Amino acid sequence: MSQILKTFLGLFLILTMVATSAGILSSFLSVMTAQNMHAAMISEMEDSDFYPQVIMDCFNTAQEKGYELSVTVYGMDNSVVTCTRKEDVPTNIEVQMARVELKFDYLLSFFGRDNEHMLDGYAR
Secondary structure, eight states: OHHHHHHHHHHHHHHHHHHHHHHHHHHHHHHHHHHHHHHHHHHHHTTTTTTTHHHHHHHHHHHHHTOEEEEEEETTSEEEEEEGEEEEEOOOOOEEEEEEEEEEEEEEEETTTTEEEEEEEEEE
């Protein structure tokens, strides 16, 4: 009788750990995807010398993935423009650097947690 009880308890604990591990791994992969996209956006902006169409394409990509993108553009003439939509991207500023913020949902479904996280970086 004790063998049966120990076996069921062991199986229950193993299944609980598998479900928890799957949820944590899924959350980790969503964070890695967001980090890779954030790094790619910064790299694209730097490589294009802050060409406005490239910044607009970054907004399109973020919207397709369900992320929220905010780009603060710092001009050579000390002007600062914050863009939260692709229509806000300035076309007549010589850009010195940009701050790129990417917000995404971080979901731990097994624990019922849903948080919004933000990745922040600068393109020079």
